[in-house]
Amino acid sequence: xxxxxxxxxxxxxxxxxxxxxxxxxxxxxxxxxxxxxxxxxxxxxxxxxxxxxxxxxxxxxxxxxxxxxxxxxxxxxxxxxxxxxxxxxxxxxxxxxxxxxxxxxxxxxxxxx
Amino acid sequence: xxxxxxxxxxxxxxxxxxxxxxxxxxxxxxxxxxxxxxxxxxxxxxxxxxxxxxxxxxxxxxxxxxxxxxxxxxxxxxxxxxxxxxxxxxxxxxxxxxxxxxxxxxxxxxxx
Numbered sequence: 001x002x003x004x005x006x007x008x009x010x011x012x013x014x015x016x017x018x019x020x021x022x023x024x025x026x027x028x029x030x031x032x033x034x035x036x037x038x039x040x041x042x043x044x045x046x047x048x049x050x051x052x053x054x055x056x057x058x059x060x061x062x063x064x065x066x067x068x069x070x071x072x073x074x075x076x077x078x079x080x081x082x083x084x085x086x087x088x089x090x091x092x093x094x095x096x097x098x099x100x101x102x103x104x105x106x107x108x109x110x111x112x113x
Numbered sequence: 114x115x116x117x118x119x120x121x122x123x124x125x126x127x128x129x130x131x132x133x134x135x136x137x138x139x140x141x142x143x144x145x146x147x148x149x150x151x152x153x154x155x156x157x158x159x160x161x162x163x164x165x166x167x168x169x170x171x172x173x174x175x176x177x178x179x180x181x182x183x184x185x186x187x188x189x190x191x192x193x194x195x196x197x198x199x200x201x202x203x204x205x206x207x208x209x210x211x212x213x214x215x216x217x218x219x220x221x222x223x224x225x
Contacts, residue, residue, distance in 0.1 A: 004156070033212070042119075042202050042215030043157065056212065091156050098211045099145050104156030 004105035006092050012111045018080035021108045025094030034077050035091040082112045115140040119216030134219045137185040142208025146186050149202045193223045
């Protein structure tokens with residue numbers, strides 16, 4: 001099966017600019033996650049979707065981050081305006097069901113200068 | 114919420130040696146414990162998982178043990194090979210959420 005696809009792989013922006021990341025999960029996976037991974041740390045959940053509905057966005061900095069999953073398939077994560085501390089790898093993952101293994105994409109490495 | 118502590122942060126071994134990574138968790142209701150391997154430039158990949166009704170699970174050179182009373186679990190890799198070099202993450206899920214909370218990772222270096 002095809003894995004989780006993410007784009008772009010790398011992005012460099014200046015602070016206060018905006019950026020968007022795209023994710024296409026594994027076909028048939030209803031649950032989609034966005035994680036932030038700061039260098040030297042484990043992934044931290046930002047938001048979880050079940051089909052096209054938000055299940056958990058308690059860790060999403062809503063003043064600058066937004067995410068959507070139209071039609072319950074692809075998802076986009078946006079940051080506007082970006083801050084230096086947003087420099088990280090943004091990982092998208094999908095799973096088949098509750099307590100099923102998460103399948104991660106290779107991430108988007110964001111550098112904010 | 115759940116808090117997962119992972120040790121050591123870096124582990125250096127010679128090829129053929131064993132490697133052990135230890136994690137503790139805070140939420141006694143957690144009941145699912147996956148381990149992920151992350152190679153440079155890639156996303157984490159599941160290598161083994163264990164549920165709270167099992168004390169130990171093995172898959173070839175990899176094994177995981179769980180002590181629910183002490184709230185700790187460990188990853189054991191035997192006969193390490195250079196291709197085992199990567200960052201390993203433990204995670205815990207359960208109780209109020211099935212979404213895994215990750216530890217900070219262990220960088221395993223296997224010297225040929």
